[in-house]
Amino acid sequence: MLSTMLAVTILSKGKTTTVTLPARKAGQALVRVERVGICSTDLALLKGYTDFKGIPGHEFAGVVIESSDHKLIGKRVTSSINFSANQENSSGHSAKHDPDRSALGIRGWDGAMAEYLVVPESALIELPDSISFAEGAMLEPLAAGIHAIDALPEGDTPILLIGDGRLAQLIARVALARGETVHVSGSNREKMDRLKAVGAQILSLKESHHVRYHRIIEASGSPSGLNSAINNAAPKATIILKSTIESDFACDMSTVVVNELKLIGSRCGDLNAAMELVASGKVEVDDLIDGVYPLRDAQQAFHAATIPENIKIQIAPHNAI
Ligand SMILES: [Zn+2]
Numbered sequence: 001m002l003s004t005m006l007a008v009t010i011l012s013k014g015k016t017t018t019v020t021l022p023a024r025k026a027g028q029a030l031v032r033v034e035r036v037g038i039c040s041t042d043l044a045l046l047k048g049y050t051d052f053k054g055i056p057g058h059e060f061a062g063v064v065i066e067s068s069d070h071k072l073i074g075k076r077v078t079s080s081i082n083f084s085a086n087q088e089n090s091s092g093h094s095a096k097h098d099p100d101r102s103a104l105g106i107r108g109w110d111g112a113m114a115e116y117l118v119v120p121e122s123a124l125i126e127l128p129d130s131i132s133f134a135e136g137a138m139l140e141p142l143a144a145g146i147h148a149i150d151a152l153p154e155g156d157t158p159i160l161l162i163g164d165g166r167l168a169q170l171i172a173r174v175a176l177a178r179g180e181t182v183h184v185s186g187s188n189r190e191k192m193d194r195l196k197a198v199g200a201q202i203l204s205l206k207e208s209h210h211v212r213y214h215r216i217i218e219a220s221g222s223p224s225g226l227n228s229a230i231n232n233a234a235p236k237a238t239i240i241l242k243s244t245i246e247s248d249f250a251c252d253m254s255t256v257v258v259n260e261l262k263l264i265g266s267r268c269g270d271l272n273a274a275m276e277l278v279a280s281g282k283v284e285v286d287d288l289i290d291g292v293y294p295l296r297d298a299q300q301a302f303h304a305a306t307i308p309e310n311i312k313i314q315i316a317p318h319n320a321i
Pocket residue numbers: 039040041058059140141
């Protein structure tokens with residue numbers, strides 16, 4: 001096997017460069033990356049979010065090439081993204097709040113925007129043949145969407161979803177698959193049309209001023225989203241926060257107090273739950289992939305990911321479907 005590979009690094013500003021092939025330690029698997037998705041976190045990392053300088057990419061699917069466990073070799077896999085010495089299971093739940101954790105392609109661990117990557121064997125999740133590499137690389141954001149919905153109280157009132165981007169599209173699909181009524185407040189016409197096509201109800205600005213919701217998910221990625229959520233919240237409503245806003249911003253906290261609102265942050269979810277939804281056909285994800293680029297064209301891929309109409313852009317380092 002070669003000793004170098006192509007990879008995108010944050011230091012090279014998203015350009016593809018030649019780097020050393022990652023060295024596998026005992027208990028780790030070397031994975032050939034077949035698909036890796038670009039998400040908002042990757043775009044933020046390129047702009048300097050956190051001081052991570054390595055290889056980005058945490059939404060991936062690939063094939064195990066080397067492993068201490070011979071049964072794993074040749075398996076089609078993805079993995080959870082939070083690695084910690086205290087890892088209890090592959091869903092990453094125990095690892096994600098460990099202050100000493102590494103996060104794939106985000107914090108202290110090189111990610112999947114490369115020909116190969118190394119991950120702990122305990123973090124691997126085997127993909128059934130019915131799930132393509134493209135779908136496999138969508139499981140991580142889908143799991144985050146499931147986790148956001150799971151944090152809402154149960155009820156028969158509509159869910160207000162604020163936002164129409166990558167994550168909002170997945171959240172809407174999961175909620176609709178569960179039989180929820182989803183009202184969406186967003187700004188991009190094409191993205192709103194795609195939400196409508198899968199059964200979400202589009203809220204006009206006028207309507208949104210009058211309706212109060214008990215269950216709200218804020219996934220707009222913009223500071224104004226939280227204020228919209230607060231303004232549309234019924235007393236004692238629950239608001240799930242999915243947007244990570246780097247900068248400080250003002251929001252109407254007095255309304256939160258007066259209306260006794262619950263604000264709940266939400267991060268990564270259970271990849272096995274995401275896999276089940278896709279494998280059972282309850283949630284379709286591959287139609288959200290608007291472009292696939294070879295690794296050498298990573299900069300074009302990043303550019304495509306910033307075009308508002310595009311939902312998910314993926315990179316195929318070995319040109320697999
Ligand atoms: Zn992501």
